[in-house]
Amino acid sequence: MKIVFLGTGSSIPTKKRNQPSIALKYRGDVLLFDCGEGTQRQMIYTDISPMKVKYIFISHLHGDHILGISGLLQSMGLNKRTTPIYIYGPPETEEIMKCIMKLGFHTTFDVYIQEVPTDKPQCVLDEESY
Incomplete structure (x- = not known):
């Protein structure tokens, strides 16, 4: 494991x-906690490969915690990602993500x-493999 x-x-x-973002690398996957602007550059x-990000956990919906998500998802699509990504966040996350997905790009993978x-x-996530 690497944090x-x-x-x-x-x-x-x-x-x-x-801006805030923490990556946890474990068994080939990356779990991302918050995704501030500039996260993919960091x-x-x-x-840390953006293509390995399996989960994004959003602590709250302030811009400094979420404004990096649109660029990250767009880069994943441009790199032909096919595996789904799972985003967990507080109420209104789905509405905000729908707006982000309308910014003029498409993904090549499912976003849950x-x-x-x-x-x-x-408990937000409980997987036997972790």
Whole structure:
């Protein structure tokens, strides 16, 4: 297992800090926690393949946590990704993702969105392989 901090900053990037995103590499998959603007560029610097991202978990819907998703999905499509991606986030995630998907690009893979109620703590993903 490998945990990589791709960005730990806030809404405005600095020379030393990118917007929030953390990648967890495990058994060939990448689980991405938040996807701030510039995340895919940070992935290049850390040798994390966007094509290996299986899950994206969004902590909340502020721009600094989600504005990198559209570029990431577009790059995956341009690279002919075929495996689905799963996006988990708070209520309204599906509506926002539908807007993102209308930005003039198409994907070559399925995007599954699961909204997670935020009124109480709960398990979001439970897979035997992890």
